[in-house]
Amino acid sequence: MTVRVGVVVFPGSNCDRDTLRGLELAGAEAVALWHEQASLDGVAAVVLPGGFAYGDYLRAGVIARFSPVMRAVAAFAADGGLVLGICNGFQVLAEAGLVPGALLRNRGLRFLGRDVRIAAERLDTPFTALVGDGRPLRLPIAHGEGFYFADEATLDELERDGQVLFRYVDAGGTRARAEGDPANPNGSLRAIAGVLNAHGNVAGLMPHPERASDALLGSDDGLPILRSLVEAASRAAHAPVSEVADRAPVAVGS
Amino acid sequence: MSEFRFAVNVTPKPGILDPQGRAVEGSLGHLGVEGVTGVRVGRRVELTVEAATESEARATVDRLAHELFANPLIEAFEIERIELPAEVAR
Numbered sequence: 495m496t497v498r499v500g501v502v503v504f505p506g507s508n509c510d511r512d513t514l515r516g517l518e519l520a521g522a523e524a525v526a527l528w529h530e531q532a533s534l535d536g537v538a539a540v541v542l543p544g545g546f547a548y549g550d551y552l553r554a555g556v557i558a559r560f561s562p563v564m565r566a567v568a569a570f571a572a573d574g575g576l577v578l579g580i581c582n583g584f585q586v587l588a589e590a591g592l593v594p595g596a597l598l599r600n601r602g603l604r605f606l607g608r609d610v611r612i613a614a615e616r617l618d619t620p621f622t623a624l625v626g627d628g629r630p631l632r633l634p635i636a637h638g639e640g641f642y643f644a645d646e647a648t649l650d651e652l653e654r655d656g657q658v659l660f661r662y663v664d665a666g667g668t669r670a671r672a673e674g675d676p677a678n679p680n681g682s683l684r685a686i687a688g689v690l691n692a693h694g695n696v697a698g699l700m701p702h703p704e705r706a707s708d709a710l711l712g713s714d715d716g717l718p719i720l721r722s723l724v725e726a727a728s729r730a731a732h733a734p735v736s737e738v739a740d741r742a743p744v745a746v747g748s
Numbered sequence: 749m750s751e752f753r754f755a756v757n758v759t760p761k762p763g764i765l766d767p768q769g770r771a772v773e774g775s776l777g778h779l780g781v782e783g784v785t786g787v788r789v790g791r792r793v794e795l796t797v798e799a800a801t802e803s804e805a806r807a808t809v810d811r812l813a814h815e816l817f818a819n820p821l822i823e824a825f826e827i828e829r830i831e832l833p834a835e836v837a838r
Contacts, residue, residue, distance in 0.1 A: 556819070596821045596822045603771055
């Protein structure tokens with residue numbers, strides 16, 4: 495049976511259709527979840543797509559955090575459910591405290607829309623299991639606030655605990671520097687392009703895998719990320735309860 | 749119940765890179781102004797709260813500032829009591 499994966503639609507989301515299509519290419523039955531609904535309709539994974547949820551007023555992602563659907567997403571994540579935030583979706587997850595850190599205005603102040611290269615730091619997660627050998631992936635970015643920030647102590651913890659999921663790299667795969675390196679488009683600290691939560695079931699990244707999910711789009715390097723998620727969701731959906739026992743013993747709620 | 753009006757001033761925490769502040773500071777030379785440093789750009793939220801006492805109203809504002817107006821990872825805030833406007837235009 496095809497696994498159901500939900501894509502949240504906030505007012506101002508603009509990558510929801512692309513993400514639904516990308517997930518279908520990755521083998522899922524993709525369904526839209528409206529921001530005002532308090533239930534996730536029994537999906538096996540949730541994706542928060544790119545865009546400008548609630549106009550990005552106040553701070554990107556913050557108003558979306560308080561929508562009914564995000565309460566459901568927080569409870570789902572606390573129960574071990576798989577959640578992926580892309581671009582604005584990453585900003586929403588960070589504002590909601592579901593992944594560590596914050597996304598600041600790009601160091602160069604400009605909105606950036608172009609291809610970048612990232613490499614997966616880990617290939618054993620629900621988001622990267624099918625990414626392959628860690629070679630650079632070419633994916634588009636389109637954001638004004640993508641500068642990944644966390645304090646030094648948190649960054650050290652993320653490195654130690656394997657929570658750095660993707661880093662910006664140059665074409666040869668060498669890690670980008672934080673400042674003055676065109677391979678790091680927004681100046682992210684330690685060239686971080688994507689992170690995992692402590693339990694490894696929630697991830698956010700700034701580049702758009704769904705915009706690189708078909709060779710017709712110029713790159714299909716994003717498809718393995720979506721396929722990894724769909725396959726992991728499929729396993730989670732069909733696992734007997736006993737096999738899901740390693741899920742986080744975290745209180746449900748927010 | 750009474751109405752209390754507040755302003756919440758949100759600024760980037762010390763040590764957090766503030767590209768907007770840096771850009772503003774960089775433009776000062778074009779104005780022929782020298783000797784100005786440490787420009788930080790934040791935001792100000794003004795609001796009226798209905799409550800029995802000022803401290804109750806302030807507690808509401810404090811909660812909103814923590815949860816919504818400022819991101820404690822990157823921003824600091826100060827709450828300021830201000831005068832109610834004669835007529836609030838909405």
